[in-house]
Amino acid sequence: MIIKRSDCLQCRMRDQSIFAGLNTEELCSLGMEVQDIEGQHGDFLYRMGEPARYAYTLRNGAVKLVSSLESGQEVIVRLLHHGDLLGFEGMQGEHHRHSAIVLAPSQLCRLDLAELQRLSERLPKVRAAILQRWQDALQKSEERIIELGAKRAEARLATFLLQWAQRYPQLRSLPFPLTRTDIAAFLGLSTEHVSRIMADFKRQALIQEQGGQLEILKPQNVAHIAGMPDEHKSD
Amino acid sequence: MIIKRSDCLQCRMRDQSIFAGLNTEELCSLGMEVQDIEGQHGDFLYRMGEPARYAYTLRNGAVKLVSSLESGQEVIVRLLHHGDLLGFEGMQGEHHRHSAIVLAPSQLCRLDLAELQRLSERLPKVRAAILQRWQDALQKSEERIIELGAKRAEARLATFLLQWAQRYPQLRSLPFPLTRTDIAAFLGLSTEHVSRIMADFKRQALIQEQGGQLEILKPQNVAHIAGMPDEHKSD
DNA sequence: CGCCAGATTGAGGAATATCAAACAGAGTGG
DNA sequence: CCACTCTGTTTGATATTCCTCAATCTGGCG
Secondary structure, three states: OEEEEOOHHHOOOHHHOOOOOOOHHHHHOOOOOEEEEEEOOOOEEEOOOOEOOEEEEEEEEEEEEEEEOOOOOEEEEEEEOOOOEEOHHHHHOOEOOOEEEEEEEEEEEEEEHHHHHHHHHHOHHHHHHHHHHHHHHHHHHHHHHHHHHHOOHHHHHHHHHHHHHHOOOOOOEEEOOOOHHHHHHHHOOOHHHHHHHHHHHHHOOOEEEEOOEEEEOOHHHHHHHOOOOOOOOOO | OEEEEOOHHHOOOHHHOOOOOOOHHHHHOOOOOEEEEEEOOOOEEEOOOOEOOEEEEEEEEEEEEEEEOOOOOEEEEEEEOOOOEEOHHHHHOOEOOOEEEEEEEEEEEEEEHHHHHHHHHHOHHHHHHHHHHHHHHHHHHHHHHHHHHHOOHHHHHHHHHHHHHHOOOOOOEEEOOOOHHHHHHHHOOOHHHHHHHHHHHHHOOOEEEEOOEEEEOOHHHHHHHOOOOOOOOOO
């Protein structure tokens, strides 16, 4: 894991970050120390139970938030892509509720939580941005409760693949650094069951996989399995 | 459903509300219209898809937040008790993502969202209180994801009963206005399966039920089934 | 090549859903 | 007070979904 100082002024993600809407002067006057982090597959950004000192913005790559139970079982609580925030549960001065583990080579910004706290008091725009992310996280979280509570394995997996694809709108072929075990830990299924369904999908030529890349060949059919209302039939 | 004007100055819940920490003068100067609402079993406070105009504080009683799928299936996204907030997803000017349905006779405060918005800009204490609730909601939501993803029916139900009991710390016998179908919609199970497990628990004399009241006779055993670490053995 | 982690497949069994029926209790109208 | 209905619960039988265990297969890599 490589850590160096970051120059927010040059950042290409700035307009999607929580500092969006601030002009250059405001940004300069933040006086905030921001680190630039490069993470490789398997790196821990932080571990469950540690006191939270930093928040992160994921500029690029993919990260999983994992909660480990006493049984040894691991559940993936959230999956993060470019633009997502993590570590913010520490804003209220708490400990990390999950471990953050890098899935694919990732670039992140690391912000000091205490500084961020002060900053958000001072700048309504930053505050609003953070609140918005918080709300988004809650919404997604509730959507997953519905998935887990109401749908069967096939439908859950189909939904999951479509949602993953939505995060890479331009690409036909998606980066897909998850193992079957990861998917299982996210969907509340066994590794084998996920493998079976994925193999089925492939046999039906709904999807295609090669070298960490995934392609959804028949999005409409997948959406149908997911139990989605038929949106965007023209796609 | 009865609606009348409310007098926040007299409110007994004030120190647990989002207006906690404000002194009497500040509270008077809010200039905020607050309604006092009495809801009966089955009343809708709002419906999924409606534009959000109000937020609510549940002072007393119980409310369920329900999301209805196209299949007709219903999932209970959250269960609310005294002190909980609802309807705040509208703070960002959106529509309600679920329907709020009264379970037991309830008293609520209804706040105008636009006014609340302005208020939270002005008063850091109010803002912080709301942010805190938001974080709590996210945390609980993530805990449920873990429950649904990792635990089996018995353990889920046991956890659920204990968490319900936690909301009524003083009482041996708890108000319990949920039907088996409600519990099932909350835990992602079938009504019959919930009924079977509840009946089992009763036969094992772990719990006892009568007239909408529930008593947990052997909390430790229930906690064991829930897969909890053995906290508070002295209880 | 051998090795290893991950993926796939199969067989059997456990957990849960579904369908159907019986049952209990709380009104409600006679 | 009793029959009646309605809603929610319980129970049983059966089907389905999903998990577990074990074996095999695959591709990357030293």
